[in-house]
Amino acid sequence: xxxxxxxxxxxxxxAALLFWPKNAAAHGGVxxxxxxxVIKVNYLRAHFKVYQPAVTGHKQYCExxxxxxxxxxxxxxxxxxxxxxxxxFRIIRDVTGKGRFARMEDVERIENIGDATVFYxxxxxxxxxxxxxxxxxxxxxxxxIVSAQHPQTGKLYAAVFxxxxxxxxxxxxxxxxxxxxxxxxxxxxxxxxxxxxxxxGLAVAVLLTGGxxxxxxVSADELLVTYTVPxxxxxxxxxxxxxxxxxxxxxxxxxxxxxxxSGGMPEHDHGLPTEPRVTKDLGGGNYKLxxxxxxxxGRWEIVVxxxxxxxxxxxxxxxxx
Amino acid sequence: MRSIVxxxxxxxxxxxxxxxxxxxxxxxxPEWSETExxxxxxxxxxxxxxxxxxPSNAVAxxxxxxxxxxxxxxxxxxxxxxxISCATCHxxxxxxxxxxxxxxxxxxxxRHTPSIVGSAYSPWQFWDGRRDSLWAQALAPLEDANEHxxxxxxxxxxxxxxxxxxxxxxxxxxxxPDTTGGDAIAVNTVFANVGKSIAAFERTVxxxxxxxxxxxQAVVDGDVENQRKIFSVDEALGLRLFIGVANxxxxxxxxxxxxxxxxxxxxxxxxxxxxxxxxVAGVREVLLAEFNCLSAYSDDPERxxxxxxxxxxxxxxxxxxxxxxxxxxENTAPFMHKGQLATISEVLDHYNDAPAxxxxxxxxxxxxxxxxxxxxxxAFLATLNAPLTQAGESPVR
Numbered sequence: 001x002x003x004x005x006x007x008x009x010x011x012x013x014x015a016a017l018l019f020w021p022k023n024a025a026a027h028g029g030v031x032x033x034x035x036x037x038v039i040k041v042n043y044l045r046a047h048f049k050v051y052q053p054a055v056t057g058h059k060q061y062c063e064x065x066x067x068x069x070x071x072x073x074x075x076x077x078x079x080x081x082x083x084x085x086x087x088x089f090r091i092i093r094d095v096t097g098k099g100r101f102a103r104m105e106d107v108e109r110i111e112n113i114g115d116a117t118v119f120y121x122x123x124x125x126x127x128x129x130x131x132x133x134x135x136x137x138x139x140x141x142x143x144x145i146v147s148a149q150h151p152q153t154g155k156l157y158a159a160v161f162x163x164x165x166x167x168x169x170x171x172x173x174x175x176x177x178x179x180x181x182x183x184x185x186x187x188x189x190x191x192x193x194x195x196x197x198x199x200x201g202l203a204v205a206v207l208l209t210g211g212x213x214x215x216x217x218v219s220a221d222e223l224l225v226t227y228t229v230p231x232x233x234x235x236x237x238x239x240x241x242x243x244x245x246x247x248x249x250x251x252x253x254x255x256x257x258x259x260x261x262s263g264g265m266p267e268h269d270h271g272l273p274t275e276p277r278v279t280k281d282l283g284g285g286n287y288k289l290x291x292x293x294x295x296x297x298g299r300w301e302i303v304v305x306x307x308x309x310x311x312x313x314x315x316x317x318x319x320x321x
Numbered sequence: 322m323r324s325i326v327x328x329x330x331x332x333x334x335x336x337x338x339x340x341x342x343x344x345x346x347x348x349x350x351p352e353w354s355e356t357e358x359x360x361x362x363x364x365x366x367x368x369x370x371x372x373x374x375x376p377s378n379a380v381a382x383x384x385x386x387x388x389x390x391x392x393x394x395x396x397x398x399x400x401x402x403x404x405i406s407c408a409t410c411h412x413x414x415x416x417x418x419x420x421x422x423x424x425x426x427x428x429x430x431x432r433h434t435p436s437i438v439g440s441a442y443s444p445w446q447f448w449d450g451r452r453d454s455l456w457a458q459a460l461a462p463l464e465d466a467n468e469h470x471x472x473x474x475x476x477x478x479x480x481x482x483x484x485x486x487x488x489x490x491x492x493x494x495x496x497x498p499d500t501t502g503g504d505a506i507a508v509n510t511v512f513a514n515v516g517k518s519i520a521a522f523e524r525t526v527x528x529x530x531x532x533x534x535x536x537x538q539a540v541v542d543g544d545v546e547n548q549r550k551i552f553s554v555d556e557a558l559g560l561r562l563f564i565g566v567a568n569x570x571x572x573x574x575x576x577x578x579x580x581x582x583x584x585x586x587x588x589x590x591x592x593x594x595x596x597x598x599x600x601v602a603g604v605r606e607v608l609l610a611e612f613n614c615l616s617a618y619s620d621d622p623e624r625x626x627x628x629x630x631x632x633x634x635x636x637x638x639x640x641x642x643x644x645x646x647x648x649x650x651e652n653t654a655p656f657m658h659k660g661q662l663a664t665i666s667e668v669l670d671h672y673n674d675a676p677a678x679x680x681x682x683x684x685x686x687x688x689x690x691x692x693x694x695x696x697x698x699x700a701f702l703a704t705l706n707a708p709l710t711q712a713g714e715s716p717v718r
Contacts, residue, residue, distance in 0.1 A: 072679065236363075236580065237575055296580065
C-alpha cells in the first residue's frame with residue numbers, strides 16, 4: 001500500500017514536471033493564489049478555479065472544497081481551441097475506491113455511471129469561458145470528468161480529476177490541467193493552427209495578434225505616423241475618425257500599406273472600447289481610420305502597425321486625455 | 322512588570338482617542354484647482370449635449386410617437402397575462418427601477434432592472450449591450466417568456482383593435498398592413514414601429530438638475546459662500562475623492578456619470594447562478610440581432626452603424642457590464658447587475674477591496690480608502706438625486 005502510494009506520488013511529480021512551466025513549478029505544488037491555476041505554454045493559456053461564493057466569496061480554490069455548498073467551476077481558455085469543441089462536464093461520487101488516484105480507466109470500469117452521477121451537463125460548445133454551477137448537498141470524495149470532442153475527427157478526449165468536498169489537501173488538478181492542455185495541443189496540431197501561426201509569415205502573425213502589446217518592429221525602417229482628427233476634437237465617449245499620415249524617414253509618403261490599429265491604457269490594463277479599422281487609403285500617405293472612441297481620462301497608447309512590401313513597422317501614438 | 326500594564330493601557334487609549342479625533346476632526350471645504358473645475362464642469366448637467374440623433378428610428382423625436390409610446394409603456398395589455406407593462410419593472414416613482422434584485426414580471430428575469438433615465442444617450446442597451454438602440458431594446462422584453470410573454474402578432478392585434486392606438490399608429494406610419502396572409506415582414510415592421518414609438522417616449526425621460534448641479538454652478542460662478550450653503554464639508558470632500566483618488570470618474574464620467582462602456586468589476590455571482598458572461602455574449606447577440614441598426618427594419622437608408630461596425634468583441638469583455646449612471650440612486654437599491662449589493666456602502670466597500678473577478682479580469686484596483694473617506698463618498702453620491710415631481714415620479718422632459 002505504501003509502495004503504491006509512493007509510486008502514485010512519483011507519477012504526480014513527473015506529470016507536474018512535464019506539464020508545468022517553470023514559474024508555476026517554482027511554487028512547489030498547488031497553492032491557492034491568484035495566478036497559480038494559470039498554466040501557460042507559449043501563448044496557450046488555461047485557467048482553472050473553483051469558488052464557493054456563498055461561503056467564501058471571491059476566494060479561489062484549485063482543488064478540494066472546504067464545505068458542501070454551491071460551487072462554481074470556472075475554466076477560462078484564453079486560446080480558442082476548447083472554445084470551439086463541444087465539452088461536457090460530469091461530477092460523480094467516488095465509487096472507484098481509488099480516491100485521489102482514480103484514473104480514466106477506473107471511471108470507465110464503473111458499470112452504471114448514471115447512478116453515481118451527482119451533476120451532468122451534456123456536451124455543448126461554450127465560447128469565451130466554461131462555467132459549471134453545482135450545489136453539493138453532502139461532503140465526500142468526488143470525481144470530475146470533462147470530455148471534449150474534436151470537431152473534425154470526432155475523437156473524444158477526457159480529463160479526470162478526483163477531489164474532496166469537506167476536506168482541504170493536495171489534489172490532482174495538475175493532471176486535469178495537463179490533460180486539457182494536451183487536448184488543446186492535439187487539436188492545434190491536427191487543425192494545423194500551430195503551423196500556421198509559426199510558419200505562415202510574420203506579417204500575418206502581427207495582424208492576428210491584434211492586442212495591446214504588439215511585437216517590436218520587424219523592419220529597421222522607421223516610419224513616422226501622425227494623426228489629425230477632422231470631425232471633432234478628441235473628446236470622451238464620442239465615436240469619431242482619424243486621418244493617419246505615414247511617411248518614411250526621408251519624408252516619402254507611404255501609400256498602399258496594410259495597417260492594423262490597436263491600443264489601450266497600459267496603466268489600466270485594458271484595450272480600446274472599440275475595434276477601429278483603416279477603412280480607406282486616401283492617397284498621399286493618408287489613411288482614414290474609423291471607429292475611434294475613448295471612454296476614460298488618462299494616458300492612451302494607439303499602436304499602429306504598418307505593413308508594406310519593405311517590411312513591418314510599428315509606431316505608438318501617445319495621447320493624454 | 323506590574324507598572325507596564327497601566328502604562329500600556331494609557332498609550333492604547335490615547336492612540337485610540339487621537340484616531341477618533343482625527344476621524345471626526347472638522348475639515349474645511351476644498352478649494353478647487355483649475356483642473357478640478359474643468360472636471361466638475363464635465364460632470365455638470367449643463368454640459369449634457371443634445372440627444373444624439375437616432376437615424377434608425379424615423380420617429381425618435383416625434384412628439385406624437387412619444388405620446389403613443391407613453392401609452393404603450395404603461396399598458397399592461399401588452400403581455401401574455403394582461404398584467405405586465407414596461408412600467409411594472411420600470412416604475413417612475415422608483416426612478417424607473419423596481420427595488421428588486423432581479424426583475425419580476427410573468428417570471429423572474431435574469432438581471433436587475435436598469436433605470437431608463439437618460440438611456441437614450443447610450444449606444445448600447447441592457448446590462449450587456451445586447452441591443453444597439455432603445456427601439457430594438459423595447460421589443461425584446463415583450464417576447465421574453467419571463468417578462469411580458471406576448472408576441473408580435475398579439476401586439477399587432479392590440480394596435481388594430483384599440484381605436485386610439487390604431488389612429489396614432491396610422492398617423493405615424495401609414496395604414497396598418499393586412500397580415501391575414503401571414504406576411505411576416507409586415508408583422509415585424511409593425512412590431513418594430515411599436516418599439517420605435519416606445520423609444521420616442523423613453524427619449525423624453527431625462528435627468529433633471531440635482532443639488533450637485535447647483536453646486537457646480539456656484540463653483541463656476543466662484544461663489545464660495547453659496548458653495549458652502551449647497552454642500553456640507555463632507556459632501557464637498559466626497560466630491561473631491563470622487564474626481565480624484567477614488568478613481569470613480571474612470572468609468573462614471575460625463576454629465577450622466579457613465580461612459581456607456583463595459584467593464585468587469587469583479588462583482589460576486591448571484592446565488593444559484595453561474596457568473597454572468599455579460600458583454601462578451603451580449604456583443605455576439607447584438608451583431609446577429611433580428612432588430613438592429615443594420616437590419617431591414619432600420620429607417621436609415623445609409624445604415625450609419627459605426628457602433629456595430631467597430632464593436633469590440635474579444636475575451637477582455639468576459640463579465641463586463643455597462644457602467645450605470647450614478648444620478649438618482651435614491652430609491653433604486655439594490656445595486657449591480659443582479660442586485661447583489663444591498664446598499665451604496667456595500668458598493669463602495671466592494672470597489673475599495675476590488676477582489677479578483679470570478680470570471681475574466683477585474684479592471685478596478687483596490688483603493689485603500691478609510692471609513693471616513695467612504696462615508697464622504699456616500700454623502701456626495703446622495704447629492705446626485707434630483708427631486709421627484711409632485712406626482713412622486715421621476716421628471717419627464
